[in-house]
Structures are given as structure tokens and as C-alpha cells.
Amino acid sequence: MPELPEVETIKKDLEKLIVGKKILKIDPESAEAAVGAKIVKVGRRAKLIEIFLDNGGILLFHLKLTGRLLVRKNSQEKDNWQRITIFLSGGTELRFSDARKFGWMKFIKNKKELEKMLEKFGPEANTISPTDFKQMLSTSRRPVKVVLMDQAKIAGIGNIYAAEALHLAKISPKRSANSISPDEKEKLLSSIKKVLKAGIKYRGASDQYYLDALGKKGYYQEHFLVYNRAGKKCPECGGVIKKIVLAGRGTYYCPICQV
């Protein structure tokens, strides 16, 4: 599942691979206004990828669960679940592939419209201030993990990094957000920043579908402490890692050291 580190990795890849190229054609036909424009910049906000064009428009992507943005040559074999092909100058294609079809691409007319679309998101998880973070947690009675994944409160964290950060901070995912003490909040925020940074360093977690823009896997799954490790030993205390369901999501934690 692409979360902040995965989306950031793709964003950085795209910066190197497609900036300066011109959009020749989109198949199937969509976002007509983007055709003929040149790519001038690539950005990321929350889990969204922004491709800025020289005509003022923006191509916006959300990869949701299984989306991929792949940069390929025309001659390369079609990718699995390839949904949209953006033909670029220089014999290059930007391919949007998505097994489960939850992801999307939208054409946004200008920056003002983009801002309007993005205003619902909370501060970025890797740069949020301690003050805002503490305040954000104290206004909710929901389980802390559910709040961490609420993009309107704090943007970029998904199921994997929420579980890993809570484990590092020794906090149970079930705890009510407003029951977390100030010291625990400090610890939790530094844990979040730590796991996101590690995720970026290892080029994301390729748990199931995630690939970078060149179709390569990330490595962060090799460093999971609790995620996807039900029944295995907690690396911290030797307890047995448990899987529960919180707000409909599989949630991994150590019931011994996460209190």
C-alpha cells in the first residue's frame, strides 16, 4: 500500500525521469487539456502525486491500495493491470497500473483548484509540529491508530507505518487518542518521523503490490517489527505479535510491550 514513503519515492523517481518531457497522447482518451503540455515539476501532498504542466494544469494521482506509476520505453512489454498510458516525448511512457481499480487520475485546471482539493488534508506527518500533533490527538476519543490514519488530521500515514510507529513508541493501537500523555505523544511523534524516514531510506515497503517508478521493489518490508508478523516474536520483548481488527483494518501489535 503506497503511503508517504512509497509515494515520496515515486515522486523523486518521476522528478528525474519525466520532468522536461512533453505529453503526446493519453490512452484511453482523458485529461485532453494535458495533451501537448510539458511537464515542469513533480510534487507530493499526503499520498497524492502532482505532475505540474507548463499550461498551468496539474495531473493528480492517488494510488490507493495497488496503484503503480511506471516509467517505461515504448518498446517494453505491457505492464500488468495497465489502465492508463501517458505517451511522452523521447519514446517514453508513464503507465498507471492498478490491480484493484481504487486509484485514480484527475486533471486539475490550475493551482487554485488544486489548493481547494488539498485543503481537507491535515499537516504532513513528517513535518507536523509537536504542538499541532499533541493538539490533534487530544481532540479525539477514537483509537490512536485510527486517528493516525485519518488524513484530515495528519496526512501520509497508512496501515503499515501506523503499526510500526506505535510499536516503536510502545503504545497500544487501541488506546483512545486523548488518553495519550504528553510524554507519550512526544515519543509517538518522533517514532512516526523515524519510521517514515526509514521507509524513504529503504525506498518504501513492497508488501504486495508496491513498485517504484522503474518497477523495482522497496526494502522496508525486511525491517518490519510488527506489521504482517502475527504469531511471530516481538523483536523488543519476545512476546507474541497479535493481529486484531480496528476500524475494519488489520492491526498488528505486541500486547506485552505496547501498553
Place this chain on the structure above:
DNA sequence: AATCGTTCCTGATAGC
């Protein structure tokens, strides 16, 4: 205003 249930879709997997 905050929170909860439902929905989208299909690959993977469990069960027979």
C-alpha cells in the same frame, strides 16, 4: 463537529 457504516474492485487464499 465527530464518528460510524457502507461502498468501490479483484487478487489471494481458505475450504471443500
Place this chain on the structure above:
DNA sequence: TGCTATCAGGAACGAT
């Protein structure tokens, strides 16, 4: 072995 039924999962949406 091969078929069928069930499930996971981010976030928009409507309801409470």
C-alpha cells in the same frame, strides 16, 4: 486438483 466463497483495504459519502 480445481472450483467457489470469502476477505482485505484507502477514503468518499451519507447517516447519526
